Amino acid sequence: MATSGVTAEGGRLQARFQVTFEAFSLDVDLDLPAQGITALFGPSGSGKSTVLRCLAGLERSGSGVMQLGDRVWQDERRGLFVPPHRRSLGYVFQEPRLFPHLTVAGNLDFGYRRTPLAERRLGWDQVIELLDLHHLLARRPARLSLGEQQRVAIGRALLASPDVLLMDEPLASLDLQRKREVLPFIRKLHDELDIPVIYVSHSLTEILQITDTLVLMRDGRSVATGSLHTLCGEMGLSDYLGEMAGAVIETRIVGHDEAFGLSTLRFAGGELLVPQQTAAVGEALRVHVLAKNVGIALARPDVATSFLNVLPATVAAIEAPQPGRHTVQVKLDIGVPLLASISRKSLHTLQLRPGQSLYALIKAVSLAQEVGYEQTH
Amino acid sequence: MELDLTPVWLTLKLAAVTTVILLIVSTPLSWWLAHTQKRWSAVVEAIVALPLVLPPTVLGFYLLLALGSNGVLGASWQALTGASLVFTFSGLVIASVLYSLPFVVQPLQNAFTAVGRAPLEAAWCLRASPLDAFFRVIVPLTRRGYITAAVLGFTHTMGEFGVVLMVGGSIPGETQVLSIAIYEHVEVLDYTTAHYLSAGLLLFTFVVLLMVYGFNRRFPAHGH
Incomplete structure (x- = not known):
């Protein structure tokens, strides 16, 4: 496996x-x-791609400072600006940007041959x-599918042995089918x-x-930074996450119930029942429980409910209306943070x-394993 | 009848030297025109395009003044080399470069614009320096533009008449190019020689253009 020498491990x-366009x-x-x-996540026009271009040195800002580990790539106070080709970074653009005059092998070799041994x-x-x-090496980029082209673009960037890989919505130009084809490879990189990878996307499902x-x-600002689990369990970010606000939970498959077509997932606070998974027992699964799919009951509705997942919880915090x-959002503790979105009327009644x-x-659990996943009930 | 081929060789030499200089000069100029955001680049563009529409005699007249021993260019050249620019091969080269400039700049500028910055940025992020990226990525991708530019520059220089006459006159072996020679043969009613030279020029130019268009058809631009 790769060992990183000089990286900012x-x-x-x-x-x-700070740039004004x-x-x-x-x-x-x-x-x-x-x-x-x-992941840099935000709506179109929020400045994600511009940040990435600044990191790469493709845009130069008048008062930029940038540093990876102990290597300073930009410090305008000292007039220091390292041009992109001396930054040992990889960049995967939204469009594959393969060189059409070279074969796949030629494209892959472009950065590789320029990297000192x-x-x-x-x-x-x-x-x-x-x-x-x-099987693609001898072909010209024009004869590849977009998904294949993007895989070559990722390989080309990796072969230049970058110390950081910047990816600008690498799946945005692909249809759902191709996304499914490329995403597993990005997960393998991880x-x-x-x-380290900086990944720009406006698709939360990809990011999750x-x-x-x-x-x-x-709007050109970074409004919150944190681990995926912390941020997704935070209240008050629905402005940014919209419908997708909700806790992300790491689980492991512990059993399948063939008769009812269900699988049991275990997480730090208990178990969840979800529609049967193809993954084997023991495999890890990241699930996303949208706040809007979580309801609250004061007493355990033991018999009179069709909900599969009813979990004891304590109220950790309540968002100011x-x-x-x-x-309003309510932050619950079920062993891990869980967000619920309830009406202000319910807040008042309860x-x-x-x-x-x-x-x-829990009305529904989304499985983060599928691109553009449907919520499963 | 003995056909004097000196004007033919002189013309080919002039066209070749001019084309080489033009490609070297036009590459950075066209690149700048294709990528600059500066408003006054329109002024530069207009100046470059002037020879397209200006009567060659007008260009020739001003060049004659500039290249003469009292002109800006002529005086400094004389101070540097001791030789005159007017009625010399060097003067012809300078005149031809200016005269054929738009025929080389425009195809290159179009090619650079069409390719855009995207492949360049990709190359930079793969450890290629700006020059490295230009020669390994941009030049191959604009090959068609370069071929068109070279051929247009070469053939256009071969066909020039007015400017040459004004700046170079008609000194055999020094400035008497093909078009001038043909004109003079016609003037003394030597139609046979005029025929040979004219038909030769016509055929040569046609074959060159045919090769270029055939080539561009067989090897279409990449990725389009």
């Missing part, structure tokens, strides 16, 4: 950019772990195998290589499947208060 990626200003201050996958951290064969590119750290972007919104014991009714 255990280090951090720190950056501060014609109709848009960017003002971000980032301090991210230089490991795992970090001493800096090579990934082997040619290793990358070809990881991304399953062997599992098998120790290259692969990321460890989340940065919420809005926002004017003009009919729901007289909820922090520390109170009650029951969480």
